[in-house]
Amino acid sequence: MRFNPGTSWALLPVAAILAALPAHGDDDDGAGGPPRWSVGAIGLYYDTPFAAEDNEFQAVPYVAYRGDRFFIDATALGYHLIKPDEEAGLSFGLDVIAAARMLPGESRNKVTADMGLRASIGGGMGRLDLVALQDVTDTHNGTELSASYEYDFQITDKFTLSPSVGVTWQSRKLANHMWGITQKQQDRMIEKDKPVLPLYALSGSVVNYQGGLTTVYSLSDSWTLIGFAQGAYLDKDIRDHPGIDKNYELTLGFGLAYNF
Incomplete structure (x- = not known):
């Protein structure tokens, strides 16, 4: 699954999906609100920045849940x-x-996990998220800090x-984990007959800029169509990588969800 893996907020846009779901009426226990579960399948197209790799398309399942x-x-x-x-005009959360982190591209299959905090401020002018994540697998011990802003237009x-x-x-350790290529990784690419990426090490931290667009269309109370595009403009130190021939990475997706 390649879904803007170079960024912490590059997960399926479940927040926007759940926020757009139709509300149920009061049930037997008096609890109202939108559906708690969303399950479905999404087709993902990933435009890799690595010159030696092919762009990827694959269909993946997903599950989302929103409890109290x-x-x-x-x-x-x-x-x-x-x-x-x-219900408030301005709210804080x-x-x-905890989030899985995948490496960009198809040549290196490595999944790690981050943990951290996310603070959000939302209201009539949209939602601002501030996120701090730290590797908890002792793989690279890198750190990521991010800020994002989203606004929902109810068309x-x-x-x-x-x-x-x-x-x-992204700290230097995380940047090298995401975008650097070690001799061990290169040897493994050759051994597994994968595209061979050139050796590269980043000397410092990096800053990437992201933009995205999510569309949600409710077919009924239970079925929802999802479409999205998410991209990142890569830091100069990443673009200096001899194996990278693009200054961005891009993911497109389209899917169908069942909500209950």
Whole structure:
């Protein structure tokens, strides 16, 4: 699964999807609100910045859950320490989150895990997220800090359009894990007959800039169509990589979700 892997916020846009789901009426226990579960399949197209690699397309399943405190967002899960008041004009939220991190491209298959905090401020002018993540697998011990802003345009009762922008800082250790190529990795590429990427090491931290667009269309109370595009403009030290011939990475997706 290659879904803007160079950025922490590059997960399936579940927040926008769940926010756009139709509300149920009161059930037997008096609890109303939108569906808690969303399951489905999404086709992903990843435009790799590595010259030796082919762009990828694959279909992947996903599961999302929104509970009172606990939530699952595709490749991440978390717990609301402070739940935002959705009825307030301006609300604050604080979450503990854990997220899987995949390497960009097809030549290196390595999945690690990060843990950290996400603070959010939301209201009529959109939502601002601030995220701090740290590697917890002792693989690279890198750190990532990010800020993103998203606004939901309710075009019709059924159609929501959500543009977003963001910036991400990655420490030198994380940047080398994501974009550097070691001799051991290169030997493994040769052994497994994968595209061979040139050796490269980054000397410092990097800053990437992101932009995205998510569309959600409700076919019914239970079925939702999802479309999105997410891209990142890569830091100069990443673009100086001899194996990279693009200054960006891009992911497009389209899928169908069942909500209950």
